[in-house]
Amino acid sequence: MTWTNFIFFAIGSIICWTLASILIYKQKYKKISNILFLLGIAILLTFIILFWQNLKRPPFRTIGETRLWYSFFITLVGYITYKIWKYPWLIIYTSIVGIVFLIINLVKPEIHSQTLMPALQSLWFIPHVTAYIISYSMLGAATIAGIILLIKIENKKQDIKLENLIDNLVYIGFGFLALGLLMGCLWAKEAWGHYWSWDPKETWAFLTSTAYLVYIHSRLHKINIKISLWILIISLILLCITWLGIDYIPSAQSSIHVY
């Protein structure tokens, strides 16, 4: 299975998720919507597994490959959270994000090489990247929920359940973010000799984590929740720069993590 076959799987998943999103608000078709959504995830997972076998190395190296996982995990996490909290918008949101990332991969797949440089051949590689991707999906979902809550507050509505959902997603998402960061430290120590060297990508990972710590702690003594929600939005912007934008920052051109 190679990138040439990707289009068939991508279109399959896109159709499933689109239909699921259309049907989710209709009581009668809720069940079908659920099944379609899961089917979309299964199709994508099938591609990833076959692709992995073909590459003979984990598909975690290029941005294009991590986008595959992002689509997979965000929809998976979205489904689980939906099952727990019963917000239909979670299905729609995660479908949209999942589809967007599949489409980006269709339009701009980027070069994929089969070799892995020595520093990347490590046991830490898979758990490190996986933890980050799960965390990005959770924190992305938390921010969407945050924006929905901000709109509700503007309309003078309260939603304690949604507040709790957001806090929960951030706690869990931050947990994964911290795991990713710490595994990165252990790996760096094995590969480069020091667990932290303030490389641009590390600096950005650091400031993203502290931004989320600002959110978590600002929620302990209930200040105006609108401020906390804005902190959440800013944190996601920082997170996106850490993940995708780092290649475009002049100070980061020397980063050892830009491939």
Next chain:
Amino acid sequence: MNKDKRKIWQQPWSYKESLVIVLGIIIVGFSLQTTIGGFNFYLLSFPFNIYIGIGIILFSVLSSIFKRKAFFKWLTSVHLSVSLLIAITLLALIMGITRQEAIPLNEKANIFHLLGFNQMTSSWAFVLIYSLILISLGSIISKRKPAFSKKYLVFILNHLGLWLLLFSSGLGYADMNRYIMYVEVGETEWRVFDKEQKVEELPIAIQLNEFTIEEYIPKLAVINKKTGEVQPSSKPQYYQIDTNTKEETNLFGHKIKLVEYIHNAVRNSDRTFKEVPMKASTPAALISVKGKTQKTEWVSSGSSVQFPQSIDLDSTFALVMTPPETKSYISNVDVYTKDEEHLQGDIRVNHPMTIGSWKIYQYGYDNNMGKLSTYSSFELVYDPWLRLVYIGIGMIFLGSIFLIIFGINYKK
């Protein structure tokens, strides 16, 4: 919120005061920076880091004794914590968008250099905020009553873990030493060059028994014989040789098929190769090409002692093999220390050797010679604080797992 009932600076202090004080500290930091220059971390080398460490611990215990006093209440408040976290985020943000380097020789210092933006981690503002986080966090931890609850468990693992991590990596920085050592195959070495390129003798010696490089199977590409550019020049196309499938593929308009591949090959005659497992060998492949011309010929990427070989496709284009990428490089060594310790084994990237407070890393080799490199270089890192750092990392690791398992539910 009834924040307006209380005037600013009236106790208990809240966000306004905390933010103002933290901003004040940053301004003090920048003033110090412009007057006396950056913070010298080597002031913190042993034993001064121990004194300062004991000072911070004593202070934390003290603040838990006086925890009802207004000042200590504020020092351990969420208000100050949030303000400090905002401050460190902003300082790191500046660091993330400015180049971190010494002032280039041919440039004059500008305002950013004067404020220490180009070497943020040793700027006074950063060091002061870092220290205050350490002090405040220490006091927060020692103030809280221990309890057998999920809540306390999550709290103590994350906060004590982070405190240990900040404490040992900050105070231990000056005690850490890194050296690069070059060792010839078959020789024993204990001398290194230090930062000033002076020879220094270490209490540790490395004997290099053997150095080997493994390489990946290379790729094929079509190049323009005149310019050397890989075709199509707008979007270079490479074909990864796959010994399992031997499928026919299309590379820039030419149908190519792998007939035979030899990873360790040497020239047999002028244009043919045979397998010989020796260091001077090169990868080679027998390829059948179908296009304007039909032929089956050998192509090879060559090595430092063997010429590469290409296949002519027509008057402008040729099929070539890319130089193989390195898969791993391995040094087999014996390591001896002054304390009569002795270890034998392999060192390669991602697999350092640990001996006492030393870690030895595979660093490099002679890139021009590739597999024929006659030496291997190692990075030796001495870090007596590493264990404490790992304990801190381990605690936050556990704390994060509990954060994931419990979510916010443990609050109930």
